[in-house]
């Protein structure tokens with residue numbers, strides 16, 4: 001953002017970029033309020049350009065008849081042009097540090113229709129400072145809608161971490177491009193819905209993070225052609241389930257059958273349960289080594305302590321997805337030494353165990369954790385949870401999945417995901433694409449299956465086909 005802004009600012013008249021930002025911000029505020037005339041708007045204004053954006057947008061709203069009050073965190077360092085514009089438009093300013101203004105600030109926020117958070121944007125570090133934190137509390141307690149400028153103040157733009165107090169917004173109006181903090185939890189939850197305003201920046205080719213959209217996924221989904229047969233479409237091997245957890249095998253196969261491979265081969269002790277539900281599965285109990293040819297393996301869901309199957313699968317020179325119990329049983333040096341791609345799919349608890357840290361610290365720093373795991377194992381890692389991330393070893397953009405729903409937090413839905421992703425691997429997608437496309441379809445299938453009511457993991461598997469059609473339509 002900084003580099004792209006510098007490049008564009010050098011070519012534009014002074015202040016032009018901020019005017020574009022402010023115009024987009026004011027339009028979004030007006031749309032949210034329905035009408036502007038007579039509305040009470042409070043601007044929370046920090047000492048940087050983020051506050052400048054808020055002031056210029058406030059001036060635009062004041063000119064259309066809104067009553068606009070700016071709350072200045074540091075009056076002597078407020079953006080001078082922005083403040084002058086607001087005053088010219090008839091807005092007024094209060095200062096948080098002035099004792100005589102304190103009651104007026106509280107009153108203004110409590111009775112506002114709209115609070116605009118211009119405390120801090122991409123220039124912020126750490127949670128809100130002690131002078132700013134009480135404003136976040138007041139805004140949250142007020143019945144006003146809260147619009148964050150560029151980012152909810154107090155969240156980390158680059159990582160999605162939240163290290164202290166932060167603004168909770170209903171809408172975030174962001175400029176130029178999405179920042180990782182708007183896509184990755186926990187910060188994402190503070191942003192509300194996000195609207196992107198184009199201010200004409202040319203962005204670098206490679207992003208820190210990318211979120212696939214329908215068209216991207218449609219271009220990656222494997223579709224059989226006239227020359228296809230079941231072997232050319234890919235055979236996926238599923239080494240999962242145990243006498244204790246036969247259901248994990250059934251669910252992984254359920255996901256795999258809807259993932260685009262031409263055949264699903266099941267290896268393990270739950271063959272009878274699998275065949276009873278899915279007669280099209282090729283079943284064997286001879287172990288992965290003697291299973292016959294497959295183009296990709298899934299190992300681990302419900303596998304208990306079957307370390308031998310994990311080792312046999314990892315020894316094969318085809319793409320391998322390691323999930324659940326398999327993650328605990330996989331030898332790190334063996335994974336690192338593999339030449340074919342490895343895709344690991346831990347949830348936060350499993351990732352924490354592999355990294356030797358607490359679950360909470362993985363959830364607080366998802367981006368860091370997924371990159372760290374990918375580095376340590378030399379593998380592609382898909383970190384599941386409220387925000388699913390997929391990172392490649394050796395860096396590059398991290399894929400962020402935006403389709404999920406918390407209804408997916410149901411036992412066995414991870415097994416469906418691993419089967420689905422394994423099937424896409426067998427069909428020839430790279431580990432990064434297979435993981436992120438599977439997460440995308442799985443999230444969408446979860447939404448379709450739940451449709452606002454609780455569901456089981458098998459419901460998710462049955463909705464994968466609707467998700468696929470939705471992406472292709």
Ligand SMILES: NC(=O)C1=CN([C@@H]2O[C@H](COP(=O)(O)OP(=O)(O)OC[C@H]3O[C@@H](n4cnc5c(N)ncnc54)[C@H](OP(=O)(O)O)[C@@H]3O)[C@@H](O)[C@H]2O)[C@@H](O)CC1
Pocket residue numbers: 005009017018021022046047048049050051053119120121122123124125126127128129132149150151154175199
């Ligand atoms: N450049 C452009 O052309 C365009 C830029 N645009 C806009 O500018 C924004 C970036 O502006 P920026 O660089 O001025 O930084 P900004 O986010 O306002 O923060 C700096 C201030 O925050 C303070 N502060 C820091 N941490 C804090 C905390 N935890 N809690 C409280 N305060 C904290 C820090 O204080 P200091 O450390 O100096 O005491 C400093 O005063 C960007 O997000 C976008 O909105 C758009 O208009 C498009 C065109």
Ligand SMILES: Nc1ncnc2c1ncn2[C@@H]1O[C@H](COP(=O)(O)OP(=O)(O)O)[C@@H](O)[C@H]1O
Pocket residue numbers: 324347384385386387388404405406407408409410411412413414415416417442
């Ligand atoms: N709060 C949430 N929001 C969105 N998706 C979630 C949430 N919690 C879990 N999920 C998704 O649900 C699935 C659960 O997988 P997992 O934890 O492996 O469960 P299981 O081992 O029971 O199959 C993952 O795809 C994960 O991303």
Ligand SMILES: [K+]
Pocket residue numbers: 050117118119120121148149150151152153
């Ligand atoms: K902000």
